[in-house]
Amino acid sequence: MSLDWKKWTKNDMIFGIILPVLAVFVIVLISKLPSLFGGGFGVVTGLTMEIAELVVIVGVPLALGLLWNQWAGGASGFLMGTFYALYWANSFNGISGSGTVLLAYIVSPMLIGYMAGTLNKRSDNFKRILISALVAATIGGIVMFSVFQMSRANVVTGITGFALTVLARMLAAVLTAVVVKVFFWYGMGAHKAQNIS
Numbered sequence: 001m002s003l004d005w006k007k008w009t010k011n012d013m014i015f016g017i018i019l020p021v022l023a024v025f026v027i028v029l030i031s032k033l034p035s036l037f038g039g040g041f042g043v044v045t046g047l048t049m050e051i052a053e054l055v056v057i058v059g060v061p062l063a064l065g066l067l068w069n070q071w072a073g074g075a076s077g078f079l080m081g082t083f084y085a086l087y088w089a090n091s092f093n094g095i096s097g098s099g100t101v102l103l104a105y106i107v108s109p110m111l112i113g114y115m116a117g118t119l120n121k122r123s124d125n126f127k128r129i130l131i132s133a134l135v136a137a138t139i140g141g142i143v144m145f146s147v148f149q150m151s152r153a154n155v156v157t158g159i160t161g162f163a164l165t166v167l168a169r170m171l172a173a174v175l176t177a178v179v180v181k182v183f184f185w186y187g188m189g190a191h192k193a194q195n196i197s
Contacts, residue, residue, distance in 0.1 A: 054172040057084050057105060058137055061113025062173060065136070066120045066129055066180045067189050073113025081106035097152035104147035112140035112169075124184040130177040137173035141166035 030048060060080050065073020085102040092098030119132035145165045148154040156165060183189060 050168060053084065054168060056080050057109040058112060058140070058169050058172040059176050059179075061109045062116050062133055062137060062176045063180055063183075065113040065115070065117030066133060066177070067183055068117065069122065070114045070117030073115075073117040074110050075113070077109035077111065077113035078106060081109040084109075092153060095153045097154070100151035101148060101153050104144045104151075107147065108140045108144035111143055112136045115139060122189065124181070124189060126177070126181045129180055130174065133173035133177040133180075134170060137169040137176075138166060141169035 057077070057080055061073050061077030064076040085105040088105065089098075089102060092102065113136075115136035116132050119135060120129055123129065123132075145156065145162050148156050148161075148165075
């Protein structure tokens with residue numbers, strides 16, 4: 001059924017124009033907070049960098065693996081991880097051992113996306129989505145932390161570094177599972193769930 005071009009509702013204006021514009025301004029405001037509070041690397045900068053990392057190298061491959069299959073998850077993990085590694089490559093320019101850290105940014109999301117797709121098997125059952133996401137993200141976080149430890153350029157160390165690396169990915173997995181379930185509600189999965197044993 002096609003809507004007539006004259007049929008606009010209040011919800012169209014709220015959800016199609018007002019809320020997206022407000023979301024953009026909130027994002028820009030958050031990005032400007034460090035400069036408002038004296039600049040430098042602070043808590044706000046650290047949080048925005050961590051959120052960007054979790055979206056790019058955890059959320060995207062996880063979502064594609066859960067929604068479609070292990071190949072979409074693994075391939076998107078490889079691509080997103082490569083983009084993220086290229087983003088950080090200039091910061092590591094000339095630092096001995098930095099290649100290992102950059103490699104971790106590629107292999108961890110590739111593993112997360114592939115594992116999520118393999119474990120979920122296109123299921124739209126929320127418990128299966130959640131378990132698949134948590135297992136894949138946790139193992140991916142452990143692998144990333146382990147690969148980091150092989151590099152002299154690594155700054156993520158100790159129990160605190162391990163907890164932050166793994167727990168952040170677990171939180172991202174829970175949030176991604178919720179988003180994926182909403183996608184399934186709206187028929188955005190690649191295929192209907194199959195009874196695969």
